[in-house]
Amino acid sequence: MPVAVSTAALGTGGRFMTMATGPKAMHSVAVVPISTNSSLAGLAVGSGSLMPAFSTAMFSYLSNVPGSTASVTVTPTCSDPSASVKVNGATVASGSASGAISLGSGTLNTITVVVTAQDGITCNTYTITIDNTPLSIWKKAGFTDPADLADPAISGDLATPAHDGITNLMKYALALPPLTCGTADLPTSTRQDGYLALTYRKNKTATDVTYTVQAADALTGNAWAPATTVVSQTDGGSYWLVTVRDSVPYAGQSRRFMRLWVVK
Numbered sequence: 001m002p003v004a005v006s007t008a009a010l011g012t013g014g015r016f017m018t019m020a021t022g023p024k025a026m027h028s029v030a031v032v033p034i035s036t037n038s039s040l041a042g043l044a045v046g047s048g049s050l051m052p053a054f055s056t057a058m059f060s061y062l063s064n065v066p067g068s069t070a071s072v073t074v075t076p077t078c079s080d081p082s083a084s085v086k087v088n089g090a091t092v093a094s095g096s097a098s099g100a101i102s103l104g105s106g107t108l109n110t111i112t113v114v115v116t117a118q119d120g121i122t123c124n125t126y127t128i129t130i131d132n133t134p135l136s137i138w139k140k141a142g143f144t145d146p147a148d149l150a151d152p153a154i155s156g157d158l159a160t161p162a163h164d165g166i167t168n169l170m171k172y173a174l175a176l177p178p179l180t181c182g183t184a185d186l187p188t189s190t191r192q193d194g195y196l197a198l199t200y201r202k203n204k205t206a207t208d209v210t211y212t213v214q215a216a217d218a219l220t221g222n223a224w225a226p227a228t229t230v231v232s233q234t235d236g237g238s239y240w241l242v243t244v245r246d247s248v249p250y251a252g253q254s255r256r257f258m259r260l261w262v263v264k
Contacts, residue, residue: 034118034119035080035082035083035117035118035119036117036118036119036121036122037078037079037080037082037083037117037118037122038080038083038115038116038117038122038123038124039056039057039078039079039080039115039124040054040056040076040077040078040079040085040113040115040124040126041056041077041078041079042054042075042076042077042095043061043074043075043076043077043113043126043128044074044075045063045065045072045073045074045128045130046072046073046074046075046097047065047066047069047072048063048064048065048066048069048072048130049063049064049146050062050063050128051063051064051150052150056079059124059125059126059127060126060127060129061126061127061128061129062128062129062130062131063128063129063130064140064146064149064150065103065130066140069103070102070103071100071101071102071103072100072101072103072111072130073097073098073099073100073101074087074092074097074098074101074111074113074128075095075096075097075098076092076094076098076113076115076126077094077095078094078095078115080117080118081094082117082118083115083116083117083118084115084116085113085114085115085116086113086114086116087101087111087112087113088101088111088112089112103130103132104132105132106132106133106134106207106208107132107133108129108130108131108132108133109129109130109131109132110127110128110129110130111127111128111129111130112125112126112127113125113126113127113128114126133208134205134206134207134208135157135169135172135206135208135209135264137205138172138178138203138205138206139155139168139172139178142177142178142179143155143178143179148161155168155178156168157169157264161178161179162178162179162180162181162182164181164182164183165183166182166183166186169209169262169264170262172203172206172209173202173203173206173209173211173262174186174187174200174201174202174203174239175201175202175203175204175206175236175238175239176201185201187199187200187201187259187260188200189258190243191250192231192243192245194249194250194251195245195246195247195248195249195250196215196245196246196250196256196258197231197243197244197245197246197258198213198227198243198244198246198258198259198260199241199242199243199244200213200241200242200244200260201236201239201240201241201242202239202240202241202242203238203239204238204239204240205238208264209262209263209264210262210263211242211260211261211262212226212260212261212262212263213226213227213228213244213258213259213260213261214226214227214258214259214260214261215227215246215247215248215256215257215258215259216256216257217253217254217255217256217257218255218257219257224259224261225247227244227245227246227247227258228244228247229244229245229246229247230242230243230244230245231243231244231245246258
């Protein structure tokens with residue numbers, strides 16, 4: 001007759017593995033179910049928050065730790081105490097913080113959290129991405145409200161939160177604050193020695209974007225060509241004030257245009 005077996009004496013993750021044979025062909029077998037739960041009940045980054053907020057069924061996150069942060073710890077909590085968890089390959093006790101994880105400066109940092117169920121087979125991988133690129137650091141400094149930083153309609157590259165028609169990406173390139181009207185500091189054109197010239201601000205820390213000054217006879221079409229003659233570059237503190245000259249003299253031209261092209 002089947003009889004319930006107590007597992008009270010087993011340690012965490014322990015299970016019966018023995019079948020004993022007795023006299024007169026009597027047999028005793030102990031069977032204990034093995035968990036396949038490989039989910040997390042909680043996940044936290046020591047010096048930052050997760051975006052979006054943690055959910056057991058959500059496996060990819062961004063974290064907005066301050067740009068000056070050199071290292072972080074990660075605290076994973078397993079849904080099932082019999083599961084095991086590793087952070088970047090190192091075993092961590094459920095509910096405890098990992099060791100310090102160094103963050104690369106100017107790069108995307110990805111932290112992996114792998115949860116393995118009691119069966120030793122079923123697993124889930126959670127990832128946390130910490131963006132330490134110069135653009136991300138600029139955003140963290142400009143958007144001090146975490147809700148604004150988490151909202152792409154406000155802090156996205158092409159958003160215009162100051163309602164001045166200048167995207168965040170362009171303001172970053174020009175070393176302008178994102179939430180202040182920046183129309184007074186847009187590139188300006190002048191005439192120099194028979195050529196058009198464009199003067200613009202170049203953010204000294206914006207190493208993750210490229211700047212190209214272009215010129216054309218019309219605003220539409222594909223006639224834009226690079227203008228590469230740098231006339232001057234002066235120090236403006238957080239930016240360089242750069243002047244680039246057109247390669248075509250404006251004499252005899254009915255129209256001539258210049259623009260600054262910024263690409264991430």
